[in-house]
Amino acid sequence: MTVAWRGDQFAAAVETFAPGSVAGHNDSDTWVYPSSLAEVAMGLRDRPEFRFDLLSSISAVDYIDHYEVVYHLTSLPRNMKAVLKVRCGEGREEPTLPSVTGVWRGAELQEREAWDLMGIRFEGHPNHKRIMLWEGFPGHPLRKDFVTYSQSVIDPEQAAAE
């Protein structure tokens, strides 16, 4: 059975090899600072007590006043999993994070998806393009403030005129 790390224990374990990197934790998740994400990710992959060699998923969350990126990690050698969260600064303007493509190669497509649908930029990504929508699509559709401009939407002024 895969063991899930508790948030407080995981935060303490991360602090041991990357002091000052943990921004907080709750029962199941651990927050780290964006500036120390690269160091933490490399340590989680390579250190013998973690060996998180599989990045299960990257999610992006729109919390209105800020964005957050969630990394689900799985360790196949140690058979355990953990949740790592990074808060992309304050406000909605150009949320940016360092890319973890250099640590987990599989992050490339998922970071492109987060950029495509949520508009989160990843510094150092080798091929930072849209992945699902077409080039020239306006905006990022999974953001809370995205308003669809589809032709199927009825224009209230036009409907009133008719």
Place this chain on the structure above:
Amino acid sequence: MNMNPQEPTAPYGIDPSNPLFNVTWDMDREEGRAVNLMKAARTEQYPEPLVDIPDELRRSALVTSVDTLLNWARKSSVFPLQFGLACCVFEMIATAMSRFDISRFGMEAFRATPRQADLMIVAGTVTWKMAVPLRRLFDQMSEPKWVISMGVCATSGGPYYQSYSVVPGVNHIVPVDVYVPGCPPRPDALLYGIMQLHEKVKRYTLTHTPAGQE
């Protein structure tokens, strides 16, 4: 936020000397332009290509018999295009298998190239990104050609109605002869739609182009 379609700009933070970038970016940009163009242009729905036979032709015995022979041949050996977009395609595959057996209607030869096909079964959700290749496939099919819109996604967008990425009805892209409702329609429903199409094909004439065709 600007909600109008934008000219594709070079992606953020990319080194243009990256060989991956050089290979794919030109294609991405052209694709984005084509999708934006189609999305801006296709605001009207194509009408159903109705068969309207003039009275004087209806009385012409010679033309009628040739028409009957031709239409019988056409409706008895419709070659569908091997083309599926979403879950509806599995019902289409089931229709072709032995339990429902589309070959009873002379349709078992699914063609892998549009140039040998004369029926396009749009089976599944049509996104704007797929609309450009779909229109190209339709243009490559040889006359006479027919289109069946299978399932609510292809007919009106279905559960993805008003989505940012889904075409609100494939009749914005191509003229549709028969709509088959359902999510997805059972093979029986698709077979019934095909039989309705056969009835329609029987009424074509040599001297008349059905309305709605370009």
